[in-house]
Amino acid sequence: MLKKIKIEKLFGDFDYEMELKKGGVTILTGPNGYGKTTILKILHAFFTKNTLFFSRISFRNIILSLEKKEIRVFNSTGDVHTSSALIQIEGYDPPTKALPGIKENIPPPSNRPSEYRHSVIFRWEIENKPPYESEMLRTDAQIKEFKESMPDIGDAYFIGEQRIIKFSSGEKRFSLSIEEYAKELAGEIAKTFDELRMVSQRLDMSFPKRLINESNRISEEDFDERYKALRKKQKLLNSYGMSVIEGGEVASFSEDDAKVLLIYLSDMEKRLAVFDDILEKLDIFSNILNKKDFSQKRVKITPKYGFFWEKEGMAEKETGEKGLPLKNLSSGEQQQAIFWYELIFKAHPGTLVLIDEPETSLHIVWQKEVINDLLKIAELRDLSIIVTTHSPYIIAEHWNLTVDLWDLHSGEITE
Numbered sequence: 001m002l003k004k005i006k007i008e009k010l011f012g013d014f015d016y017e018m019e020l021k022k023g024g025v026t027i028l029t030g031p032n033g034y035g036k037t038t039i040l041k042i043l044h045a046f047f048t049k050n051t052l053f054f055s056r057i058s059f060r061n062i063i064l065s066l067e068k069k070e071i072r073v074f075n076s077t078g079d080v081h082t083s084s085a086l087i088q089i090e091g092y093d094p095p096t097k098a099l100p101g102i103k104e105n106i107p108p109p110s111n112r113p114s115e116y117r118h119s120v121i122f123r124w125e126i127e128n129k130p131p132y133e134s135e136m137l138r139t140d141a142q143i144k145e146f147k148e149s150m151p152d153i154g155d156a157y158f159i160g161e162q163r164i165i166k167f168s169s170g171e172k173r174f175s176l177s178i179e180e181y182a183k184e185l186a187g188e189i190a191k192t193f194d195e196l197r198m199v200s201q202r203l204d205m206s207f208p209k210r211l212i213n214e215s216n217r218i219s220e221e222d223f224d225e226r227y228k229a230l231r232k233k234q235k236l237l238n239s240y241g242m243s244v245i246e247g248g249e250v251a252s253f254s255e256d257d258a259k260v261l262l263i264y265l266s267d268m269e270k271r272l273a274v275f276d277d278i279l280e281k282l283d284i285f286s287n288i289l290n291k292k293d294f295s296q297k298r299v300k301i302t303p304k305y306g307f308f309w310e311k312e313g314m315a316e317k318e319t320g321e322k323g324l325p326l327k328n329l330s331s332g333e334q335q336q337a338i339f340w341y342e343l344i345f346k347a348h349p350g351t352l353v354l355i356d357e358p359e360t361s362l363h364i365v366w367q368k369e370v371i372n373d374l375l376k377i378a379e380l381r382d383l384s385i386i387v388t389t390h391s392p393y394i395i396a397e398h399w400n401l402t403v404d405l406w407d408l409h410s411g412e413i414t415e
Contacts, residue, residue, distance in 0.1 A: 007042070011035060024385055044158045214263055217258035281345055284381075296312045334361075367391055
């Protein structure tokens with residue numbers, strides 16, 4: 001996990017050194033033009049190996065301190081306003097050919113031919129050895145090879161300020177994010193049922209052999225406890241329209257059937273275990289959205305449509321089986337659904353989540369709830385979250401979680 005960030009001469013002017021806050025959420029504040037969003041993009045570029053990004057910003061030095069290593073990017077020209085960079089990864093031996101002194105042979109940015117225009121030079125520092133410089137990376141294939149050779153430092157997910165519209169580069173079209181995510185969730189639920197079918201098939205095929213070879217028996221106390229837990233999970237699945245019980249249920253414990261019941265419970269636990277991850281996400285997602293005041297609307301999860309909103313007090317025949325049209329939700333309602341969907345379903349445990357101005361289109365009441373919800377999700381999903389904001393309502397009572405760029409730059413650090 002990321003622990004500390006140091007940036008020298010960002011845009012040629014700003015020096016920052018900051019540690020991430022304990023508890024999983026750090027709030028980045030500061031005036032316009034001080035680089036809040038750029039810092040998020042720098043971090044995203046590091047974690048996603050977008051090495052060319054560093055040739056497009058002006059800086060002198062960037063250092064990320066992680067739990068077990070440091071990663072550094074240096075400006076290769078000595079001029080903070082030019083656009084070449086050197087990457088240094090502590091303890092990493094690059095597979096590319098070492099070409100000492102290559103940077104002295106590179107034309108100045110203004111005189112470079114077109115093939116150099118977006119090139120980046122990379123340098124690694126290996127323990128007890130002098131630094132080496134790699135050859136220029138000019139082609140997509142070379143850049144891909146370099147990225148694949150770089151060590152993984154973790155995952156990062158960026159949630160930008162503009163969230164309502166998505167552009168699909170493959171289909172070359174714009175679409176509403178909320179509609180795309182509803183379809184995506186329906187697809188994820190379908191994949192989970194596919195996994196259930198495969199698990200069930202393996203268990204059914206091996207059942208006779210396992211029954212013959214089983215020598216253990218289950219006690220009535222153990223049966224009652226495990227069966228109760230299964231019923232609870234089944235009830236939760238049913239609430240999302242995801243019933244998985246086929247055939248009859250066990251009526252009660254029987255000593256004569258103790259061996260069969262042991263195998264039955266074990267098999268059901270394995271079947272339902274395939275839903276554990278998506279159930280946790282659905283529970284967080286629906287609970288967060290349904291505690292908001294959505295003008296008498298509630299979010300509903302179904303395998304067919306993913307999620308939709310239904311109007312409280314209206315019958316299904318009035319709204320249809322897929323509820324209210326998602327495009328008819330207000331911009332604030334769409335922002336809420338998209339924001340929490342991305343955070344919960346797209347950021348895997350252990351991910352660094354970078355959120356740019358979550359207050360967009362949100363009412364003050366909703367803004368005041370954001371950090372509390374983020375803190376809960378950071379703990380539940382093992383996330384590290386950095387948020388940029390201009391809104392004191394987002395910060396609310398959490399000023400202890402803020403890092404202010406104006407204070408860092410001016411040296412007026414306050415506790």
